[in-house]
Amino acid sequence: MDKTDPTRQTKTRTKKESLSREERQKQLEFQNEAVGHLNALYNYALHLTMNPSDAEDLVQETYLKAYRFFNSFERGTNCKAWLFKILKNNYINRFRKNSKEPGKVDYDLIKDFYHSIKDTRSDTSEAESDYFHSLLHEEVYQALHSLPEEFREVIQLCDIEGFTYEEIANMVESPIGTVRSRLYRGRKLLRNQLEGYAKKYGFNNDNDQ
Amino acid sequence: MNCKKAGVLISASVDGELSASEEQGFLLHLSECKECRVEFDDAKKTKLIIQEKIIQFKAPDALIVAIMQLTSLNTKEPHLYE
Numbered sequence: 601m602d603k604t605d606p607t608r609q610t611k612t613r614t615k616k617e618s619l620s621r622e623e624r625q626k627q628l629e630f631q632n633e634a635v636g637h638l639n640a641l642y643n644y645a646l647h648l649t650m651n652p653s654d655a656e657d658l659v660q661e662t663y664l665k666a667y668r669f670f671n672s673f674e675r676g677t678n679c680k681a682w683l684f685k686i687l688k689n690n691y692i693n694r695f696r697k698n699s700k701e702p703g704k705v706d707y708d709l710i711k712d713f714y715h716s717i718k719d720t721r722s723d724t725s726e727a728e729s730d731y732f733h734s735l736l737h738e739e740v741y742q743a744l745h746s747l748p749e750e751f752r753e754v755i756q757l758c759d760i761e762g763f764t765y766e767e768i769a770n771m772v773e774s775p776i777g778t779v780r781s782r783l784y785r786g787r788k789l790l791r792n793q794l795e796g797y798a799k800k801y802g803f804n805n806d807n808d809q
Numbered sequence: 810m811n812c813k814k815a816g817v818l819i820s821a822s823v824d825g826e827l828s829a830s831e832e833q834g835f836l837l838h839l840s841e842c843k844e845c846r847v848e849f850d851d852a853k854k855t856k857l858i859i860q861e862k863i864i865q866f867k868a869p870d871a872l873i874v875a876i877m878q879l880t881s882l883n884t885k886e887p888h889l890y891e
Binding site for chain 2 (some may be wrong): 606627630631635638639640641646652656660663664667704729737738740741744755757759760764765766780781783784787788790791794
């Protein structure tokens with residue numbers, strides 16, 4: 601009798617420990633795989649919501665969900681793409697349904713936003729004579745946001761986040777061919793927009809010297 | 810390959826998303842067609858501008874802390890420290 605009690609205790613203890621070890625491992629793995637994408641997710645959320653505090657909420661919600669359903673994440677696939685998809689779904693459910701018309705851009709907000717948040721990128725300002733390089737961040741940002749959402753979205757996911765067409769197709773739930781043509785048309789539209797800005801600020805396309 | 814067909818492939822080529830055979834046909838067309846070459850360069854440039862000019866913000870510290878806490882909520886291990 602004296603013997604059984606301690607054995608039992610050890611047993612329950614082992615069980616308890618292994619459970620929490622599992623949880624710990626999940627936590628570690630999650631932090632390794634998912635937390636590194638925090639900045640990218642935050643930026644994506646900002647682009648979608650145009651509002652820093654909404655963006656924070658959205659990112660938190662995304663991580664909460666991602667952690668809860670981390671077991672359903674297919675190991676070896678792109679975790680960033682998986683997180684983006686969750687965030688996008690959250691965004692649609694939470695903000696889009698009852699909110700403002702999509703595609704409506706608040707330029708004042710963008711401006712405020714630009715002035716209130718620190719730039720984390722070291723500016724790679726090579727002395728480019730090309731007039732496109734003379735464009736300001738803000739102008740490019742506005743040009744991008746003036747595009748219809750379906751075009752803006754694929755450009756963002758491809759050029760800024762570096763996803764493959766397959767990953768983008770999965771995220772926007774459209775065939776790869778659609779992603780292709782949206783990127784093609786979107787870049788053309790964007791090009792026109794940027795030319796508009798360039799002209800407005802006095803740069804000239806024919807200036808080749 | 811004609812210009813119409815090549816046009817559709819421009820963006821995918823910029824992104825390195827063409828199959829080998831598509832790429833071959835596309836490059837052949839580019840070598841023969843100045844207009845498409847110009848469009849191809851434009852598309853490349855547009856991508857570059859987006860990459861260069863769109864600022865990536867750093868997530869606020871409070872958010873980082875919140876996320877880290879969130880992932881360690883379920884990991885109380887009292888017996889470890891008892």
